[in-house]
Amino acid sequence: MNPVLPPIDDTKIWDIMLSDFKSQAxxxxxxxxxxxxxxxxxxAEQLAKKLGYSLRGMKALLPMLKVQGLLDKHQGAYQLNNLSRTYMLKESPYYWGPFFIRRGEAIPNYKVILDNIRDGETEEARGPADSWESGQMDPALAKKVTDFMHCHSMPSAVGMTQTCDFSNVQSxxxxxxxSGCYASALANHYPEMKCTIMELAAVCxxxxxxxxxxxxxxxxxTKAVDMFREDWPEDYEAHFFSNIFHDWSPETCELLAQKSFDALAPGGRICLQEILLEESGDEPYAAVAFSFFMTQGNKGQQYTLKHLEYILEKAGFKDVSARRSYGYYSLVTGKKP
Ligand SMILES: C[S@@+](CC[C@H](N)C(=O)[O-])C[C@H]1O[C@@H](n2cnc3c(N)ncnc32)[C@H](O)[C@@H]1O
Incomplete structure (x- = not known):
């Protein structure tokens, strides 16, 4: 049996966790x-070019400044406002730079975070993404990372069973x-459903x-499959991805969508559980901050519905739609005709 639904949703916990990135940005x-x-x-493109910084870095950083009220945006262009002109510019007598920079330098991996924003991905300390990309993960790291993910996914796994309909899915x-929290929550909710967790061997x-x-x-x-290098099992009615697309570049997401499409039978469904960015790219804070976090250890970003729709349709999926599933999460689904 699933644990009872949390009596209060987890958005406040996410807000607290993601507040770390406010002053960091x-x-x-x-x-x-x-x-x-x-x-x-x-x-973002113009500024990246002008300053010689990575486009990915500016695309992650500028929304963090906008969402905190330090930049305005008109017709796609960011600009300084009264707040940033007063406190963020060196020539201002009210400049806060030395304070924020000193606080930033106290963060243990500050140099890596800064290098990643300026130069794009760096070689140093990329966290679990190196193992994910190589398909090799040692047992100690697998335990650490899986426990880490489990706690942030467990409430939305149980929550999603109340808001999204999987009654037509048997496998x-x-x-x-x-950790399999989504598969387990679904199996607990639907007594006929069979699920397989496709993962790296150590995570299995x-x-x-x-x-x-x-x-x-x-x-x-569980089934130990390197999702990039190995064939996917074929006899499932639905493929579920939670927080997977947000780990990877648009090009890699296209590849994953194509692998899914090819392995599903006609009528099969793809389901993506993600925190969606609004079309502006600057709201809501949870998606903007999670996207900023993605620059610190992997190649991903939070996506807009439109972007995911483009990726899924390019692979051949139809009828792409989304609904809020739990807390900040939405479930995006598409169908193989
Ligand atoms: C961000 S976690 C998401 C975990 C879970 N879906 C959730 O939402 O809690 C990404 C997961 O993808 C798995 N993964 C990464 N690279 C993989 C690969 N090459 N093959 C199979 N699984 C992989 C990782 O082991 C990790 O558990």
Whole structure:
């Protein structure tokens, strides 16, 4: 049986966790003299070119400044406002730079974060993404990362069973399913459903413990498959991805969508559980900050519905739609005709 739905949703916990990035983004912008770069309104592309910084970095950083009220945006171009002109520019007598920069420097991996925003991805300390990309993960890291993901996904896994209808799905492949909290919550909710967690081998070993605890070992199993290098099993009615697309570049997401499309039978469904960015790219804070976080250890970003729709349709999926599933999360679905 699933645990009862949390009596209060987890958005406040996400807000607290993601609040870490508020002053971090400001200290990075000040250290990189981003505010000084605005002698005229500019989009991320223009500013990246002008300052010689990575486009991905500026696309992650500028929304963090906008959402905190330090930049305005008109017709796609960011610009300084009264607040940033007063406190973020070196020539102002009210400049806060030394304070924020000093606080930033106290963060243990500050140099990596700063280098990633300025130069794009760097070689140093890329966290688990190196193992994900190589398809090789050692057991200690697998345990650490899987426990880390499990707690942020567990409420939305149980929550999603109340808001999204999987009653037509008898067999589901949870791609990069981590601890299996989604597969286990679905199996608990739908007594006929069988699920497989497709994961790196070391993560499968960790997931088995979680599945047993959830009491669904008879209907949820694991399959060690490197999703990039190996063939996907073919006999599932639905493919479920939670927080997978946000780990990867648009090009890699296109490849994953294509692998899914090819492995599904006609009529099969793809389901993406993600925190969606609004079309402006600057709201809501949770998506903007999660996207900023993605620059610190992997190649991903939070996506807009339109962008995911484009990726899924390019692979051949039809009828792409989204609905809010739990907390900040939405479930995006598409169908293989
Ligand atoms: C951000 S976590 C998401 C975990 C889970 N879906 C959730 O939402 O809690 C990404 C997952 O993708 C898995 N993964 C990454 N690269 C993979 C690969 N090459 N093959 C299979 N799984 C992979 C990781 O092991 C990890 O559990």
């Amino acid at each position: 400001i200290s990075i912008a000040l250290a990189l003299e981003v505010f000084e770069g605005f002698d005229a309104p500019a989009g 589901l492949l949870d791609v990069g399913g981590g 070993d960790v997931a088995k413990g979680y599945i047993e605890k959830a009491g669904v070992s008879d209907r949820v199993d």
